[in-house]
Amino acid sequence: MPTPERTSLEAIVGAARDILESQGLAQLTMQAVADRVGVRAPSLYKRVRNRDALVLLVTEETLLDLEKHLDAVPSAADPRETLADLLRAFRAFAHARPAGYHLIFAGAPGPTRPDPARLARAAAPVLQIAAELAGPAQALEAARTITAWAYGFISMELADAFNLGGDVDRAYEYGLTHLAAALTEEA
Template identity: 35%
Template sequence: MGTPQALGGLPLAPVAPRPELAPTSPRVGEIITVARAVLEQEGAAALTMRRLGELLGIRAPSLYKHLAGKMQLETMLVDAALVETGDLLHGVVDRADAAGVLGDLLAAYRAHARAQPNLYRLVTAGPLRRDQLTAGVEKWAGEPFYRAMGEPYRAQALWAAAHGTVILELDGRYLPGSDLDQTWAALTAAFRRPVDDDRSG
């Protein structure tokens, strides 16, 4: 992924190429759009071929003319979501300076997850079927953390901390009355360090 850099050299320039998703037919595009709406509005349990057929006005078996099944549908949702997340976070990092990149990145990550919590859970829960995803999508989505940190393992730790913090928020697991803005500010402070710390050792 590269070598560590002092805070003054951050954020790093992008390295990962933006992946291009395979083109789909208009009908598949419509199915994916409806599936995403069902996922967010009705929950993961409602995301069935039968439910999609009802909303599209076709019999569920007819969906299999366009998709292999629910697993492929979920993979396509994850694929698109990873590209979308990468686009958003790369844009945030592109506009940020060294002092603000960490806070800006975490704020955008939190807001994006809160805006689509069920899609976020689909993307981040359980094993990732990497062999079925478009090449490069995972790297594209994750590289903004590396660009903000300048070191791969601190970047992974930052993403893990951000994920843990936001999934607890989405699931309502913090104590009542908790000031979650303060929690996120503490997370940002925990990963921010002065240039002198980076240069020591």
């Protein structure tokens, strides 16, 4: 009679994501995940080859989660409003999963680098709105500008790097409004 399954890949990845968020990437170990799902560490190797494979699974699941968040943003009549809503969703995602957010932008080494197709799917809503705002010929450049601005702002915010006072929410709104306006200007 076969041994009953004590855990699933879904449970393993879920536990790994929770550990990443609560304890950080350095504490994301096969042993920590095994403890969390209630099995011995060697049992995990039936489902996940090694820690690099585990980090890759976490990164790809985080990208899928981001993709779902961005895809849920409805299109507005004005593409600048759609961009603003996308960037608000991006920021909300980063606040909900800050360690995962940093992980997907970490420039991971080869074995933990996500599939480029997964990255493209997550970026698709930003590329689409960038094409609407800046034109198809400038879509990639505009999408990179949008992403760089949002990532930089949010990363500074998460690191408590805004120390001059003022309202950070208002500053984010100011930035996204002016970014959208700049993208629609004739170059």
